Amino acid sequence: MKKDTTIFGLIDQELDRQQRGAELIASENFVSQQVMDAMGSVLTNKYAEGLPHKRYYGGCEIVDQVEDIAIDRVKQLFGATWANVQPHSGSQANAAVMLGVLKPHDKILGFDLAHGGHLTHGSSVNFSGKIYTPSFYGVEKETGRIDFNKIEDIARKESPKLIIAGASSYSRDWDYKTLREIADRNNAILLADISHPSGLIAAGLLNNPLPHCHVITSTTHKTLRGPRGGVIMMGEDFENPMGYTTMKGRVKRFSEVMDGAVFPGTQGGPLEHVIAAKAVAFGEALDSSYGAYCKQVVANAQALASAMTNLGYEIISGGTDNHLMLIDLRPKDAELTGKTAEKTLEHVDITINKNAVPFETRSPMVTSGIRLGTPALTTRGLKEAEMGLIAGLINKALENRENEAILKQVKSEVNELMAQFPLY
Numbered sequence: 001m002k003k004d005t006t007i008f009g010l011i012d013q014e015l016d017r018q019q020r021g022a023e024l025i026a027s028e029n030f031v032s033q034q035v036m037d038a039m040g041s042v043l044t045n046k047y048a049e050g051l052p053h054k055r056y057y058g059g060c061e062i063v064d065q066v067e068d069i070a071i072d073r074v075k076q077l078f079g080a081t082w083a084n085v086q087p088h089s090g091s092q093a094n095a096a097v098m099l100g101v102l103k104p105h106d107k108i109l110g111f112d113l114a115h116g117g118h119l120t121h122g123s124s125v126n127f128s129g130k131i132y133t134p135s136f137y138g139v140e141k142e143t144g145r146i147d148f149n150k151i152e153d154i155a156r157k158e159s160p161k162l163i164i165a166g167a168s169s170y171s172r173d174w175d176y177k178t179l180r181e182i183a184d185r186n187n188a189i190l191l192a193d194i195s196h197p198s199g200l201i202a203a204g205l206l207n208n209p210l211p212h213c214h215v216i217t218s219t220t221h222k223t224l225r226g227p228r229g230g231v232i233m234m235g236e237d238f239e240n241p242m243g244y245t246t247m248k249g250r251v252k253r254f255s256e257v258m259d260g261a262v263f264p265g266t267q268g269g270p271l272e273h274v275i276a277a278k279a280v281a282f283g284e285a286l287d288s289s290y291g292a293y294c295k296q297v298v299a300n301a302q303a304l305a306s307a308m309t310n311l312g313y314e315i316i317s318g319g320t321d322n323h324l325m326l327i328d329l330r331p332k333d334a335e336l337t338g339k340t341a342e343k344t345l346e347h348v349d350i351t352i353n354k355n356a357v358p359f360e361t362r363s364p365m366v367t368s369g370i371r372l373g374t375p376a377l378t379t380r381g382l383k384e385a386e387m388g389l390i391a392g393l394i395n396k397a398l399e400n401r402e403n404e405a406i407l408k409q410v411k412s413e414v415n416e417l418m419a420q421f422p423l424y
Contacts, residue, residue, distance in 0.1 A: 019423050020415045021349035026324035026373025029225045035277045043273035063272040070275050073282035077202045080233040082255040086262050086270040087230030090195040090219035094120040100261035101189050109160035112136035115358045116170035139358050144317035148178045155186040166193030169371050171320035176212040192216045197322045199223030203294035210235030223375050226281025229274050297323045300374040303384035307391035324373040328357045338367030344401040348411040380421040
């Protein structure tokens with residue numbers, strides 16, 4: 001068979017792009033070689049609908065062991081009593097949870113996308129906002145932080161069946177204990193989507209939702225530093241509050257409902273090669289070195305936030321507890337948009353993403369803000385001193401966005417810096 005030089009040539013180009021540039025997208029990271037090896041393994045050939053040891057296909061004795069190991073490791077990592085490692089993504093995990101606990105048009109209460117939430121928490125352009133009836137809580141204008149006690153006012157008014165905690169661009173920790181009390185008083189299920197901070201939670205650096213939330217979802221590729229995929233977990237299994245029963249009339253456990261919501265509810269065959277890569281990544285996260293890595297992620301984020309603040313940029317909420325920060329560009333430069341900042345920085349090999357800020361005045365395709373994150377740079381070995389350099393390069397590029405000569409110089413400095421921290 002002839003090698004596809006076109007595609008493999010593009011893969012080589014992408015590796016070069018990743019090597020020479022500074023990756024600051026908060027939802028991206030770099031996996032280890034062994035995670036990539038597992039993803040590119042012969043396990044991609046195997047169809048394995050169903051759960052381990054309960055498959056609809058033969059020949060699953062090996063992939064059963066692989067999936068069992070992935071489940072055992074993620075349970076150990078987070079202190080869970082049950083986990084399903086089959087979701088193809090965080091969005092698929094959230095879809096499965098909603099299918100399991102809701103009926104069409106049931107009410108959900110999530111963190112407003114415009115304030116830092118996620119599409120799958122009720123956005124009108126997403127399945128979660130199209131199939132279910134959403135309401136939202138947000139941050140306080142004065143502080144940029146969530147007032148968790150105010151969420152109860154909305155819950156009382158809306159009577160949601162599902163309350164969702166979690167965000168894509170919120171830099172502070174979550175009060176899961178208070179949210180569970182709110183959920184219990186309002187007869188709601190509490191879902192924590194920890195896709196962004198999951199690695200930091202596993203390392204014990206942020207509050208753990210497992211003791212408080214009914215169900216937890218996460219991606220596996222952000223701070224967890226694994227392959228692109230999702231997972232669903234529970235701290236404690238319990239009798240299903242929806243009252244679903246088996247064919248013999250027995251009320252199902254909540255874990256049974258969640259398993260069925262993944263398959264056959266929202267997915268077909270699991271991606272066993274990705275599950276193997278998840279198992280490898282979970283194993284890496286159980287190693288003592290991972291805790292040191294996560295501490296450095298947070299230290300780097302705080303150093304970067306401080307440096308950006310000193311340069312005149314406004315960090316929403318005033319700082320960060322985790323791996324990311326949301327920056328409102330308007331106080332620094334009223335004419336600078338998130339879209340322009342993203343394009344300018346991409347031109348000098350610094351990759352970030354434009355992002356809406358709370359109480360946004362521009363469209364989602366333009367925005368007034370940018371989001372920065374430190375997991376990927378930390379994986380490459382950069383520390384606090386380099387965060388100051390990165391902040392200076394960002395500022396230099398944005399302040400001279402019309403000056404091609406200076407932008408060329410900044411790009412050269414970025415490439416020289418990143419060459420000191422080889423990726424693979």
